[in-house]
Amino acid sequence: EVQLLESGGVLVQPGGSLRLSCAASGFTFSSYAMNWVRQAPGKGLEWVSGISGSGGSTYYADSVKGRFTISRDNSKNTLYLQMNSLRGEDTAVYYCAKDHPSSYYDSRDFYHYCGVDVWGQGTTVTVSS
Amino acid sequence: DIQLTQSPSFLSASVGDRVTITCRASQAISSYLAWYQQKPGKAPKLLLYAASTLQSGVPSRFSGSGSGTEFTLTFTSLQPEDFATYYCQQLYISPYTFGQGTKLEIK
Numbered sequence: 459e460v461q462l463l464e465s466g467g468v469l470v471q472p473g474g475s476l477r478l479s480c481a482a483s484g485f486t487f488s489s490y491a492m493n494w495v496r497q498a499p500g501k502g503l504e505w506v507s508g509i510s511g512s513g514g515s516t517y518y519a520d521s522v523k524g525r526f527t528i529s530r531d532n533s534k535n536t537l538y539l540q541m542n543s544l545r546g547e548d549t550a551v552y553y554c555a556k557d558h559p560s561s562y563y564d565s566r567d568f569y570h571y572c573g574v575d576v577w578g579q580g581t582t583v584t585v586s587s
Numbered sequence: 588d589i590q591l592t593q594s595p596s597f598l599s600a601s602v603g604d605r606v607t608i609t610c611r612a613s614q615a616i617s618s619y620l621a622w623y624q625q626k627p628g629k630a631p632k633l634l635l636y637a638a639s640t641l642q643s644g645v646p647s648r649f650s651g652s653g654s655g656t657e658f659t660l661t662f663t664s665l666q667p668e669d670f671a672t673y674y675c676q677q678l679y680i681s682p683y684t685f686g687q688g689t690k691l692e693i694k
Binding site for chain 2: 504508553560572573574575
């Protein structure tokens with residue numbers, strides 16, 4: 459069974475740092491791009507960051523660029539999100555999500571993206587003094 | 588960044604109704620659009636991708652259409668388990684933005 463299990467969410471003060479982890483199982487982790495998606499309390503979904511299967515390409519939302527860093531350790535089947543300079547507006551449930559298996563890069567390096575087909579249960583980050 | 592606007596934001600309907608939700612993109616995204624369903628306290632679930640391709644295991648009463656800047660999600664006959672919040676997501680270019688959501692409630 460394909461599973462994603464996030465951890466690391468806690469209460470942190472504004473300006474602080476935190477690292478989220480997502481342990482993957484049930485699939486060949488290195489073969490899939492992965493993402494972090496967040497949801498502030500009572501709000502909609504916000505795509506935060508994505509990383510290719512090799513880890514060589516990373517992508518960020520403007521709201522976190524320069525403060526968050528996505529990475530992965532394929533030997534440990536684990537995805538990470540390093541969060542620095544945290545703000546109140548970063549308070550959210552953070553979901554780890556796996557790219558759909560039909561997604562692929564073509565010969566021009568264009569990514570034919572088919573969304574995310576597996577989600578974790580989420581981990582809650584609260585930024586408050 | 589590409590903006591997605593869903594309409595309506597709230598929708599009240601009855602079991603058995605045919606319902607359509609619209610998602611409009613701020614620029615053309617071909618057919619690179621997905622739809623998700625989210626129930627309270629749960630992670631989202633992928634319903635359709637490539638605008639109209641049904642994800643494995645999703646009932647055929649869900650259908651999607653559109654390309655370019657306008658897309659629709661249609662429920663041919665609402666079931667009790669369909670009352671939830673629905674989001675579109677553009678898959679054309681990073682950042683892969685979501686619409687603001689449409690909450691479908693029981694009338």
